[in-house]
Amino acid sequence: MKTFTGIPASAGAASGKVFLYLENEKSEIPRYSINESEIPAELERLKKARNEALLELKLIHERAENEMGKEHANIFFTHIMMLEDEDFYDQINAKIKKSHHNIEWIIREVSQEISQKLLDSADPVFRERASDIADISRRIINCLLNVTRKHSILADINEDVILVAADLMPSETMIMNKSRVKGIALDAGSRTCHTAILARAYNIPAVLGLSTISKEALNGEMISLNGSSGIVIVNPDKITLEKIENEKKLELEQQEKLSVLRDLPAKTTDGRRVLLKANIEFTEEAENLLHYGAEGIGLYRSEFLFLEPDKIADEETQYNTYSKVIKKMGNLPVTIRTADVGGDKIIPELQAGSEKNPLLGWRAIRVSLANPELFKEQLRAILRASVNGNVKIMFPMISGIEELEQALLLLNEAKIECQKKQQPINEFIETGVMIEVPSAAVTADILAEKSDFFSIGTNDLTQYSLAADRGNEKVNYLGEYFHPAVLRLIKSAIDAAHEKGKKAAMCGEMAGDINATAVLIGLGLDEFSMSASFIPHVKEIIRKISLVSCKKLAASVLLCRSTSEVNKTIKEWMTNNAR
Numbered sequence: 001m002k003t004f005t006g007i008p009a010s011a012g013a014a015s016g017k018v019f020l021y022l023e024n025e026k027s028e029i030p031r032y033s034i035n036e037s038e039i040p041a042e043l044e045r046l047k048k049a050r051n052e053a054l055l056e057l058k059l060i061h062e063r064a065e066n067e068m069g070k071e072h073a074n075i076f077f078t079h080i081m082m083l084e085d086e087d088f089y090d091q092i093n094a095k096i097k098k099s100h101h102n103i104e105w106i107i108r109e110v111s112q113e114i115s116q117k118l119l120d121s122a123d124p125v126f127r128e129r130a131s132d133i134a135d136i137s138r139r140i141i142n143c144l145l146n147v148t149r150k151h152s153i154l155a156d157i158n159e160d161v162i163l164v165a166a167d168l169m170p171s172e173t174m175i176m177n178k179s180r181v182k183g184i185a186l187d188a189g190s191r192t193c194h195t196a197i198l199a200r201a202y203n204i205p206a207v208l209g210l211s212t213i214s215k216e217a218l219n220g221e222m223i224s225l226n227g228s229s230g231i232v233i234v235n236p237d238k239i240t241l242e243k244i245e246n247e248k249k250l251e252l253e254q255q256e257k258l259s260v261l262r263d264l265p266a267k268t269t270d271g272r273r274v275l276l277k278a279n280i281e282f283t284e285e286a287e288n289l290l291h292y293g294a295e296g297i298g299l300y301r302s303e304f305l306f307l308e309p310d311k312i313a314d315e316e317t318q319y320n321t322y323s324k325v326i327k328k329m330g331n332l333p334v335t336i337r338t339a340d341v342g343g344d345k346i347i348p349e350l351q352a353g354s355e356k357n358p359l360l361g362w363r364a365i366r367v368s369l370a371n372p373e374l375f376k377e378q379l380r381a382i383l384r385a386s387v388n389g390n391v392k393i394m395f396p397m398i399s400g401i402e403e404l405e406q407a408l409l410l411l412n413e414a415k416i417e418c419q420k421k422q423q424p425i426n427e428f429i430e431t432g433v434m435i436e437v438p439s440a441a442v443t444a445d446i447l448a449e450k451s452d453f454f455s456i457g458t459n460d461l462t463q464y465s466l467a468a469d470r471g472n473e474k475v476n477y478l479g480e481y482f483h484p485a486v487l488r489l490i491k492s493a494i495d496a497a498h499e500k501g502k503k504a505a506m507c508g509e510m511a512g513d514i515n516a517t518a519v520l521i522g523l524g525l526d527e528f529s530m531s532a533s534f535i536p537h538v539k540e541i542i543r544k545i546s547l548v549s550c551k552k553l554a555a556s557v558l559l560c561r562s563t564s565e566v567n568k569t570i571k572e573w574m575t576n577n578a579r
Helices: 036-068 070-083 086-099 103-119 124-144 170-175 194-201 238-261 283-288 315-328 365-370 372-388 401-420 438-442 458-466 484-499 517-523 532-542 547-558 563-577
Strands: 002-005 007-010 013-021 161-165 181-186 206-208 222-226 231-234 275-280 297-301 333-337 390-395 430-435 453-456 503-506 527-530
Touching (some): 036 070, 036 103, 036 124, 086 103, 181 222, 206 222, 238 532, 275 532, 315 333, 315 372, 315 390, 365 372, 365 401, 438 484, 453 484, 484 517, 484 547, 484 563, 517 547
Parallel strands (some): 013 161, 275 297, 430 453, 503 527
Antiparallel strands (some): 007 206, 222 231
């Protein structure tokens, strides 16, 4: 029995036999030399194969639209755009004239060079696009070789299995027999890669980023995976299998129990009402929010629109994307955070060269204010989309009043520009700031004068307060939001908002932690925003506790001298009040 821990990419548990899908099952790519006179013929072969590949992709795109809707099908529309990209073919033309090899090998080399550049990027979104390049390149090569794609082996799966592979391309995910694939376990990938998005769309549990699962698992072996925890067990023993089956039953029972809470208010036993909202990053995530009882979107991360390689979304693309989400939410509030790029989310068009300390450097609102036209383009798109529902704008990483004033000035300019074009907008849209820099928490009373609301981002607030990079394994043990310093900053920000009659929300990881719920209510938090699946669990806790007891807990916690003392205090309180 072997246990692996990966990235939980698509929720749910599954057990079954391993179906091992190996790279070497795909066709070998020939390599041979050609003469100068043969180059035109090779390029003509490429042209024919390109057209054939485009036809295949258009059929897959159409199928995806029918099965999943337009949002998910856009993954394959992106592939079509890549196939039509002339820059890609210019690189192929230059390469074949230089090296005089057959066109299949040239495509392989060019795609590997592009993929490697993407994989070397500090930005995870760029790294994930490498699989898209590999996908379209393999499709062209198979057309050149007249190969009946061996990927069809996935379509021919005729028994329930757990699909195990080094990686899985989006088109392979699309073509596999999804009624028989009960789970997916991959060496590569992340929660935001296209394969993960498609797995969630088809409700197939998936764990990615397992590194060596394709080398450790044998075809036909039993395997169990949990797409919520990221745990994968190869060759589980009988006791483990029984335990997993019991966990699946308990999970189903819990889901049924929590579904009863969906339409009930998040209200304490003595009447304190708070709002529970959801965080989203991609448009398709809005589909399931109401199922979990979300009362709106407290954090809509917009940066994915800016991180496609060589392509920043223009105003119309942004407007259409925001509008779709806003319309899906009806009258429920949607808080759109302006692009939080920079740091580990790099836009090559804007960021030349590397920074020694990118997380302390040119990121978020700093990038936006340094590129006012790009910033106003996003603001205009949000303003125009705002007429479709209830929209708020939130600025990330504000460190002081000057940045907020500059952002509001550009927002006003964007409003005027929309009005000049006679574009309908909501002129009285609420604007807020994220409290994620210690200076913002300390001067929250000043920021509250020109902000309609606060949203506390505990992930960054914790790492900046404790000087502990949350991505650094050597110091991430320090990154505890139950540290007394972080709790005091949160309390200070909430009090400052309330003194000016403003609401205080939280959209960081802490908001979805049931061990933090009572403390945050006691500190006065008005709104919680989290991953949608956490909402029922947080609501269940809230409906068991009283505001009076939460205030007593918060007062006790604020007197604690260490993180361990805070944790002990909360644990004792939870045992007596919320279990």
